[in-house]
């Protein structure tokens with residue numbers, strides 16, 4: 001697919017920015033560190049500045065202490081993003097506006113949820129705000145970004161994937177690349193700062 005033309009990615013009414021799980025535990029030094037995860041913060045801050053007029057939604061992984069995704073309880077991940085802990089806080093350097101809407105996900109002890117639409121009121125909130133198009137970036141490309149983008153497209157949103165503001169866990173080498181390909185083949189458009197700045 002061609003690079004979308006500049007006009008396509010200029011923000012307008014009905015657009016919103018969706019920042020996925022930019023939380024300390026996913027940054028270097030965190031308990032489930034995404035390689036180079038910290039690099040998304042500066043880039044997302046640039047998008048926040050360029051798209052200052054747009055509504056912002058920030059999702060956070062927000063697990064109970066004994067969450068089923070943690071290895072001690074049968075899951076595949078080290079403990080991470082336990083609700084209320086420092087590791088679950090948004091990256092300190094992320095310049096979220098005070099008006100940002102925060103959406104907590106995967107809050108039930110017996111259910112993991114990679115998508116920000118799973119068991120949350122995100123779709124209802126976006127519908128009420130008349131949002132039809134989402135600029136999506138954050139962590140991690142191959143889990144919560146992928147599943148959020150998949151659901152957003154399935155629900156009929158247009159998705160502009162912020163290709164320079166995502167990073168992958170890459171449990172298997174190439175997972176991030178495959179996730180990106182899947183998102184594009186499902187209909188997401190990949191943009192970078194160069195297209196909007």
Ligand code: VGL
Nearest residue numbers: 021061139140143144145
């Ligand atoms: C995530 C692994 C476990 C994510 C959350 O936000 O991508 N990944 N929990």
Ligand code: ZN
Nearest residue numbers: 061069081106
């Ligand atoms: Zn999690």
